[in-house]
Amino acid sequence: MRKELDDLLCARYPAIFRDRHGSRQETGIGWGFECGDGWFAIIDELCAFIARRAEETGIDFRVSQVKEKTGSLRFRCLGHHDELVYDRIEAARERSMAICETCGESTLPAHSHPPVRPH
Numbered sequence: 001m002r003k004e005l006d007d008l009l010c011a012r013y014p015a016i017f018r019d020r021h022g023s024r025q026e027t028g029i030g031w032g033f034e035c036g037d038g039w040f041a042i043i044d045e046l047c048a049f050i051a052r053r054a055e056e057t058g059i060d061f062r063v064s065q066v067k068e069k070t071g072s073l074r075f076r077c078l079g080h081h082d083e084l085v086y087d088r089i090e091a092a093r094e095r096s097m098a099i100c101e102t103c104g105e106s107t108l109p110a111h112s113h114p115p116v117r118p119h
Contacts, residue, residue, distance in 0.1 A: 001033035005040050009033070013047045015054065016063050016077075028065030028076065035068040038104035039096055042073060046092045050077065053085055061085065072097045 010017045017029065024030035033043070043066060054061045061079035068074070073096035075089050100107050 001035060001037055001040065005037055006033050009040075009044065009047060012044070013051050013063075016047060016050055016061050019062055019064065028067070029063055031065075031067075033066045035066065035073060036101035038099060038101045039068075039073055041104060042092050042096055042099065043075070046075060046088055049088050050085055053082060054079075057082065068101055 006020075010020050019027045020029050020032075022030045035043075047063075050061050050063075053059070059080045059082055061077050061082075063076070064078050065074065065076035072093050075092060077085065077089065079085075098107055099105070
């Protein structure tokens with residue numbers, strides 16, 4: 001993901017991305033957002049929900065990893081178990097399978113882009 005979008009997510013949700021610039025040996029999010037810009041809206045929507053849920057419940061959520069794996073969004077979050085958050089994470093993963101990771105458009109069988117290069 002481009003630095004501008006990375007910075008925007010971290011600015012919007014500082015509490016859940018407080019480990020973003022942590023040691024890469026200690027947290028996966030230290031590697032950044034390991035996916036394309038096309039999933040920005042999915043991630044932003046999910047983070048807004050998690051931030052609201054953290055305020056409502058007092059649960060101290062921290063994002064530990066955001067990446068693409070086998071064609072879908074993988075979003076890992078530390079904190080106490082919260083069924084609503086984990087349901088939303090799963091819904092975001094399912095939604096990502098129908099959205100192009102590169103451009104954000106709905107995917108069709110003929111839709112293709114070159115692979116996203118890791119940063």
